[in-house]
Amino acid sequence: MRVFHEDLSEYDYQDEDAFTDRESGLCALWYRPAYTRLNVGWLEAGKPYATGTVPTAFVEKLKAVQEVQRMNVCLGVHECDLCPEDEAPEGNGEVRIPGGPGITHAAPFLITHYVTAHGYRPPQPFVDAVLAVDLDAWAAARWPDVPFPWVPDDAERMREQR
Numbered sequence: 001m002r003v004f005h006e007d008l009s010e011y012d013y014q015d016e017d018a019f020t021d022r023e024s025g026l027c028a029l030w031y032r033p034a035y036t037r038l039n040v041g042w043l044e045a046g047k048p049y050a051t052g053t054v055p056t057a058f059v060e061k062l063k064a065v066q067e068v069q070r071m072n073v074c075l076g077v078h079e080c081d082l083c084p085e086d087e088a089p090e091g092n093g094e095v096r097i098p099g100g101p102g103i104t105h106a107a108p109f110l111i112t113h114y115v116t117a118h119g120y121r122p123p124q125p126f127v128d129a130v131l132a133v134d135l136d137a138w139a140a141a142r143w144p145d146v147p148f149p150w151v152p153d154d155a156e157r158m159r160e161q162r
């Protein structure tokens, strides 16, 4: 799957955002977002991208967020396009990080790999937004809550656990 998007362009890849209950593994709630989604980190071989160092705290925090938030995982696997084919890691799903009012950053799961293995430097607003995540609150979220603050009340929810 090849999906290149310019950083901070508007995300229009999927109409809906779907969050998965990390304990049951089901794609458990979904909705059409009222917030604007901005692309971050959708890299592809042959397309230039920003490079540079990022704070270690940012990388650690982003990894920790990815431990607790599972979203858009039911869309399939996305392989790193920048690695040699036989070494390319795969990522499943995406990441959502709230930005300013009405703005959410939409990144592929592999973004941490792009930063650590390929020297990618995400835009500063994304770095700041990750550092601002209330990780304790996100880690404490249990179904029917998910680790993301802007799920609308009328989100569709899968009620039965299989």
Ligand SMILES: [Zn+2]
Residues within 6 Å of the ligand: 080, 081, 082, 083, 088, 089, 113, 117, 118
């Ligand atoms: Zn890679």
